[in-house]
Amino acid sequence: MEKRPVVLVVMDGVGVSDNELGNAVKMAYKPNLDELWNNCPHTVLRAHGLAVGLPSDSDMGNSEVGHNAIGCGQIYSQGAKLVNENIESGAMFDSATWKDLVENVKANDSVLHFLGLLSDGNVHSHINHLKAMIEEAKKEGVKKVRVHILLDGRDVPETSALTYVDDIENFMNALNDDQFDAEIASGGGRMQITMDRYEANWPMVEAGWKIHVLGEGRTFPSATEAIETYRNESGVVDQDLPGFVIVDAEGNPKGTINDKDSVILYNFRGDRAQEISLAFDGDETFDKFDRVKVPDVKFAGMLQYDADLQIPKHYLTEPPKINYTLTEQLVKDGISEYAISETQKYGHVTYFWNGNRSGKFDEDLEVYEEIESDVIPFEQRPWMKSAQITDKLCDAIRSGKYDFLRTNYPNGDMVGHTGNLEATIIGVESVDLALGRVIKAVKDVNGILMVTADHGNADEMYEKPKKKDAPLKAKTSHTLNKVPFIIYNFDCTLKQDDDLGLSNIASTVCQVLGVKPNEHWRESIIEEVK
Ligand SMILES: O=C(O)[C@H](O)COP(=O)(O)O
Ligand SMILES: [Mn+2]
Numbered sequence: 001m002e003k004r005p006v007v008l009v010v011m012d013g014v015g016v017s018d019n020e021l022g023n024a025v026k027m028a029y030k031p032n033l034d035e036l037w038n039n040c041p042h043t044v045l046r047a048h049g050l051a052v053g054l055p056s057d058s059d060m061g062n063s064e065v066g067h068n069a070i071g072c073g074q075i076y077s078q079g080a081k082l083v084n085e086n087i088e089s090g091a092m093f094d095s096a097t098w099k100d101l102v103e104n105v106k107a108n109d110s111v112l113h114f115l116g117l118l119s120d121g122n123v124h125s126h127i128n129h130l131k132a133m134i135e136e137a138k139k140e141g142v143k144k145v146r147v148h149i150l151l152d153g154r155d156v157p158e159t160s161a162l163t164y165v166d167d168i169e170n171f172m173n174a175l176n177d178d179q180f181d182a183e184i185a186s187g188g189g190r191m192q193i194t195m196d197r198y199e200a201n202w203p204m205v206e207a208g209w210k211i212h213v214l215g216e217g218r219t220f221p222s223a224t225e226a227i228e229t230y231r232n233e234s235g236v237v238d239q240d241l242p243g244f245v246i247v248d249a250e251g252n253p254k255g256t257i258n259d260k261d262s263v264i265l266y267n268f269r270g271d272r273a274q275e276i277s278l279a280f281d282g283d284e285t286f287d288k289f290d291r292v293k294v295p296d297v298k299f300a301g302m303l304q305y306d307a308d309l310q311i312p313k314h315y316l317t318e319p320p321k322i323n324y325t326l327t328e329q330l331v332k333d334g335i336s337e338y339a340i341s342e343t344q345k346y347g348h349v350t351y352f353w354n355g356n357r358s359g360k361f362d363e364d365l366e367v368y369e370e371i372e373s374d375v376i377p378f379e380q381r382p383w384m385k386s387a388q389i390t391d392k393l394c395d396a397i398r399s400g401k402y403d404f405l406r407t408n409y410p411n412g413d414m415v416g417h418t419g420n421l422e423a424t425i426i427g428v429e430s431v432d433l434a435l436g437r438v439i440k441a442v443k444d445v446n447g448i449l450m451v452t453a454d455h456g457n458a459d460e461m462y463e464k465p466k467k468k469d470a471p472l473k474a475k476t477s478h479t480l481n482k483v484p485f486i487i488y489n490f491d492c493t494l495k496q497d498d499d500l501g502l503s504n505i506a507s508t509v510c511q512v513l514g515v516k517p518n519e520h521w522r523e524s525i526i527e528e529v530k
């Protein structure tokens with residue numbers, strides 16, 4: 001049988017919805033995608049909630065769970081669910097790590113710090129996990145807790161930070177007494193400090209270190225004042241709010257991080273948690289920025305974010321052990337693979353794809369390429385690096401060296417997160433332009449192309465109005481919509497079942513490559529090969 005290369009394109013954040021209002025996917029001029037949709041076998045897949053291992057169907061999908069599901073052909077209980085279970089069963093508080101961190105602050109009369117994203121977005125963290133830990137800390141005799149908050153507005157409404165600040169402050173105030181003192185110590189927008197990913201922008205992490213650890217930055221008497229002041233000064237939305245340090249009446253920071261303290265990073269998702277973890281956990285060889293002072297603390301993550309690299313060394317919840325991944329299976333069959341994206345999504349097609357492993361399964365059979373992302377607000381460059389990714393991908397397709405090639409175009413998602421409708425339309429159009437070139441390359445080698453997405457985002461750029469005629473508000477988060485799955489240059493029919501999801505893709509890839517899918521995977525999407 002003729003060996004035909006198979007190319008899989010993930011259009012990050014490009015969901016399917018009939019909704020017209022603020023649907024940047026529908027509004028975009030996208031002749032290539034339209035032609036594929038109109039003339040090729042296609043279906044839609046579930047990319048949120050239970051279909052990707054999240055606690056419920058009200059949880060939107062995200063890149064981590066989406067790429068995990070595509071890349072492993074199965075549905076694993078994901079961090080959000082595992083942490084819930086770990087707290088509900090009490091196992092987290094029986095763990096050696098929790099006990100060690102609590103004992104440390106009790107023995108030294110020192111401070112227990114919590115650092116993480118403050119929202120109920122359930123993509124990187126959940127405020128309920130934070131509350132459960134603070135409550136338990138008090139129960140176990142911890143005297144002083146300081147919380148370092150990262151403001152969201154990206155997985156939750158754009159300017160919702162005060163809702164969560166009020167919530168956690170009310171919660172802590174109700175616990176505070178002459179034996180227990182819990183307060184917010186520092187914070188800032190998640191796209192300004194601390195939560196960089198894939199080493200795109202280490203200075204963001206350095207800025208967070210200064211704010212949380214050293215207590216250096218603009219000072220305010222409260223988080224609410226910080227947020228309101230910044231909003232009034234620049235109209236900036238939550239994810240972009242600059243860092244702030246909370247000080248007492250004398251102007252002293254309320255919670256710098258010092259020797260003998262314990263620190264819990266309560267985000268469960270790994271991509272944006274790894275760099276700050278390394279800053280706390282890394283030894284003297286850490287050289288990403290000058291930490292000035294490296295407090296001798298006990299540090300733990302909510303999960304272990306990379307089990308191979310052991311980041312971080314200590315953690316509260318076992319991450320899902322994702323086995324039988326597509327890559328592992330393909331290299332066993334001698335299939336050569338090529339993966340490419342730009343920095344912002346590079347780890348998505350490698351680390352997330354391979355079940356949160358940053359290494360390769362087979363050095364000889366796998367080639368990974370990264371195009372450096374811009375470090376600017378993406379609404380200013382909505383085309384991002386789509387052209388550069390496409391240059392390389394088309395060369396790789398035509399080279400004849402690879403049997404299976406994959407990429408992620410970030411535009412629908414990264415520009416979608418800015419809440420800027422016009423820019424997001426251009427983002428989707430850039431992906432379409434790229435797709436046109438990929439189709440041509442695939443055609444030239446008589447390959448097979450699959451086009452899909454990991455979750456929606458660009459398909460809803462306005463929050464659903466709460467009341468009729470209420471003013472429209474930009475929506476920055478993902479959606480609950482299904483995603484497209486299209487197959488080009490492969491004569492077949494596709495299943496149309498409502499319960500098909502991203503975890504059905506791995507078997508489909510194997511089927512078109514002509515190799516046996518792993519027995520643990522969900523079935524192929526193909527109904528009949530013609
Ligand atoms: O980290 C982010 O940018 C958002 O919280 C989720 O987006 P992603 O899941 O598409 O990366
Ligand atoms: Mn994504």
Ligand SMILES: [Mn+2]
Nearest residue numbers: 013413414417
């Ligand atoms: Mn996203």
